[in-house]
């Protein structure tokens with residue numbers, strides 16, 4: 001798999017505003033926020049798209065959602081609510097090919113997202 005901007009954030013070649021890190025995941029603020037709080041939660045393992053998640057990746061991917069809950073509790077968004085979403089390929093709006101959970105919080109969010 002080719003290197004993406006997110007692998008460079010993991011290796012600290014590119015700076016980011018990091019809000020969470022552990023052995024499996026990294027979370028940092030989105031450079032172009034779409035809500036008052038918008039962070040991206042990524043696995044340290046490079047997986048290009050949701051289509052590329054393998055059986056052995058289930059713990060890693062589940063962990064990303066656990067991290068979202070941790071961040072929500074820490075930043076006070078757990079009760080009022082927030083959105084966690086992954087985009088896949090062109091029609092899903094994916095632009096960086098290293099899977100990531102968008103976590104959007106801090107205001108009521110519209111649905112559907114178009």
Ligand code: 5GP
Nearest residue numbers: 005016028029030031032087093094095096
């Ligand atoms: P996607 O469109 O793939 O679902 O989401 C990619 C996200 O990555 C976008 O929301 C975009 O703003 C964000 N992004 C792209 N490049 C960078 C970067 O260099 N740093 C940070 N923090 N976010 C980035």
